[in-house]
Amino acid sequence: MDFADVNGHADADSGRNVAGETLTYEGNEDGSTVSNSWSDTMWIEDLGLSKVTVDVGCTFRTSVRNAGSHTQQLTIKNEAGATLWSTSEGECGSTSLKLASAASYSLEYTVTSSDVDSTVTMFTAFSAQAFQPLLFDGNGAAAHRTDLSADADFETLAMANPTFHKNPKSLDAKLTYSMFIPCLGVGALVFLLMRNMARGYEWEMNKCYGCDLCDDACPVRLFTAGDKLNIIYNTWNNEDDGVPLYSCLTCTACTNACPQLVDYDSYMDIRRNLIVGGPPAAEIPHTILQAVLAAEAAEDADEAFISIEDYPIDSSVGYYPGCVDYIDQEMIFSHVNEGSMNLGETTTAAFTLFDEMDKEVTYLGRDFLKCCGHDQKWQGLTEVFEKLKAYNQKKLNESGIETLVTSCAECFRTFALDYELEDMKVMHTTEFLIENGFKPDLEVAEDVTVTFHDPCRLGRQMNIYEEPRDLIRAVGGVDLVEMEHTGEDALCCGVSSMMSCNENSRALRLQRFDEVKATGAEIMLTSCPKCVSHFECLKFEGDPRHDFEILDVVSFLARQVEAKRQ
Structure with a gap:
C-alpha cells in the first residue's frame, strides 16, 4: 500500500x-467563547480493492501551552449520512478504518475555545486519507500518477508487498504456550489477547515495504553493519541481526525517516514490555542507581518523602530537578572516583x-517527588x-502547581506525554525562559x-x-556553529534509559565528538543533563583529542549572569 502517497493518489x-x-484562528479580545465549524468531502477510488484503509483524525494546539478550554469534534459519515466514526470526550483523536471504494465520505469538524483572548492563536487540522495500492513503472520504481498516461491500467501496475508476513514469529511461542494453560478459560483469554496483539503488529509492521531508510x-x-532491517526483521523472525532489542536508543531517527509512518518508538516500548523481568542485567551498566530508583516505587518508600501539607509550595510554578544528584554520585562511583561531574549545577543555574x-x-x-520513571x-x-x-501524578495534581518546569529533556518528555497532569502546563526550562521574555543583556568576557x-x-x-x-x-560574543548532523538529523548521545553503554554507543559518542x-567549537552545549553525563562519561577516559567543554545551556547562561553581577 502507498502509505507515503509517492504515487500521488491523494488530490x-x-x-x-x-x-x-x-x-x-484567534481568541476574542474579551476571552468569550469562539466556535468554528468546517466540512469537506472525499471520494475513494476503486483501484481493484473493494475496501481500503483510511486514516482519519484531527490535531489541535495553542500558541501558549495549556491556554484556555477547548473542545473538538470530528465526524466522518457515508453517503447515506450514517456516522462511521467520531472523536470522543471533546478531544482530537485519530483512527484507521476500512472503508468501501467507489464511494464518497464527508468530514464535519467543530472546535470551541473559551477563556483565551486575541493574544492566543489556535492551530488545528482535520483530515481523512485513503491509501491505495503502491504502483510501479516498468523499471520497478514508484510511478507518480502525473507521469502515467490517461489510459494506464492501475491494477496491473500494483504489486503485492514483498515483505508481508501473516504472523510474527516472535509471538508464536506465546500463542502456543497460552493453549497449554491448564485453565481453559484463562488460556482462551490469553490466546485472544496475544492474537489481538499480533494483529496490531501485523498492521503496523506490514506498512513496511523494505526501503531501508530506517537502516x-x-x-x-x-557501528554494527548488517544488511537486514533491524526492528522489522527481528520481529518477523524472532532473531537478532546484530542489534539486540535493548540496544535500540528509541531516538526516533528511524520514525522520522520512515515514509510509511511506522511508529518504531511505541512499537519498541510494547516489545520490551513483553519481556518478563525487564532487560538482561548485562544491559544495565549502573545497577546500583537502577536499584535505588526502582526501590522508590515501593509504597513503603512513600514515608521517606515530604507530604504536600509539609512542603513549602509558595508559587504556581514548580521546578523539578530530575535525578541529577543521583547521577553525579553514580558516575563518579562507577569510574572509581576518577573525574568529576556536577549535573546538580543545572538546578542552581x-x-x-x-x-x-x-x-x-x-x-x-x-x-x-520521586523519579519520573522515564x-x-x-x-x-x-x-x-x-x-x-501514580505517586508523582497524585502529588502534582494536588499541589496547586500550574506550570511544571524541568531542565531534563527525559523528565520533560515523560511529564508532558506519559503523565495525565490536570490543567498543568509542562515546559522545558529553555521553553519557559523564551515564553517569559528572558532577555538579559549578556555577553561573554572573550x-x-x-x-x-x-x-x-x-x-x-x-x-x-x-x-x-x-x-x-x-x-554577545558567541558564535554558534552547527555540527554535520543537527536538528532532526542530530546524532543521539549514544545511551538511552541507562542501558547498553557498550562499544557501539562509545563509537557513536566518539563520532559526535569528532x-x-x-566545528572548531570550544564548548558543546546541550539541553539535557543526561546527554551531558553520557558525553562526560566518555571524557573521563581522557582522550586528548576532545578537549572542549561540555555544558548545559542553562548553566552556560547562568555563568554569564553571574559574571555580569560581579
Whole structure:
C-alpha cells in the first residue's frame, strides 16, 4: 500500500482519496467563547480493492501551552449520512478504518475555545486519507500518477508487498504456550489477547515495504553493519541481526525517516514490555542507581518523602530537578572516583536565571517527588513506572502547581506525554525562559565558538529545536556553529534509559565528538543533563583529542549572569 502517497493518489483539490484542512484562528479580545465549524468531502477510488484503509483524525494546539478550554469534534459519515466514526470526550483523536471504494465520505469538524483572548492563536487540522495500492513503472520504481498516461491500467501496475508476513514469529511461542494453560478459560483469554496483539503488529509492521531508510537513519547500525532491517526483521523472525532489542536508543531517527509512518518508538516500548523481568542485567551498566530508583516505587518508600501539607509550595510554578544528584554520585562511583561531574549545577543555574527574571519558582525537590520513571518505562519495567507515575501524578495534581518546569529533556518528555497532569502546563526550562521574555543583556568576557547538541527527547520527540539556540544567540560574543548532523538529523548521545553503554554507543559518542571538533567549537552545549553525563562519561577516559567543554545551556547562561553581577 502507498502509505507515503509517492504515487500521488491523494488530490486535495478534487477530493480524490483525501479530505481536510489546516486552520488557525484567534481568541476574542474579551476571552468569550469562539466556535468554528468546517466540512469537506472525499471520494475513494476503486483501484481493484473493494475496501481500503483510511486514516482519519484531527490535531489541535495553542500558541501558549495549556491556554484556555477547548473542545473538538470530528465526524466522518457515508453517503447515506450514517456516522462511521467520531472523536470522543471533546478531544482530537485519530483512527484507521476500512472503508468501501467507489464511494464518497464527508468530514464535519467543530472546535470551541473559551477563556483565551486575541493574544492566543489556535492551530488545528482535520483530515481523512485513503491509501491505495503502491504502483510501479516498468523499471520497478514508484510511478507518480502525473507521469502515467490517461489510459494506464492501475491494477496491473500494483504489486503485492514483498515483505508481508501473516504472523510474527516472535509471538508464536506465546500463542502456543497460552493453549497449554491448564485453565481453559484463562488460556482462551490469553490466546485472544496475544492474537489481538499480533494483529496490531501485523498492521503496523506490514506498512513496511523494505526501503531501508530506517537502516540509513539508525545511529546504532552505523557501528554494527548488517544488511537486514533491524526492528522489522527481528520481529518477523524472532532473531537478532546484530542489534539486540535493548540496544535500540528509541531516538526516533528511524520514525522520522520512515515514509510509511511506522511508529518504531511505541512499537519498541510494547516489545520490551513483553519481556518478563525487564532487560538482561548485562544491559544495565549502573545497577546500583537502577536499584535505588526502582526501590522508590515501593509504597513503603512513600514515608521517606515530604507530604504536600509539609512542603513549602509558595508559587504556581514548580521546578523539578530530575535525578541529577543521583547521577553525579553514580558516575563518579562507577569510574572509581576518577573525574568529576556536577549535573546538580543545572538546578542552581536554573534558579539563577529565574532570579534574574524576578520569577517566583518553587523547588520541587527529590525529597518531595520521586523519579519520573522515564528509564523504567523505556526499559520495559511498566509496573515500576506506573507506581512512580501514580505517586508523582497524585502529588502534582494536588499541589496547586500550574506550570511544571524541568531542565531534563527525559523528565520533560515523560511529564508532558506519559503523565495525565490536570490543567498543568509542562515546559522545558529553555521553553519557559523564551515564553517569559528572558532577555538579559549578556555577553561573554572573550569571544567564543560554541555548537549545540540536540537531545533526542527534546528535539525529535518534543519538537523543541529553536528555543535553546535563540537563547545562545542572544549572548554577545558567541558564535554558534552547527555540527554535520543537527536538528532532526542530530546524532543521539549514544545511551538511552541507562542501558547498553557498550562499544557501539562509545563509537557513536566518539563520532559526535569528532563532529564537535570539526566545528572548531570550544564548548558543546546541550539541553539535557543526561546527554551531558553520557558525553562526560566518555571524557573521563581522557582522550586528548576532545578537549572542549561540555555544558548545559542553562548553566552556560547562568555563568554569564553571574559574571555580569560581579
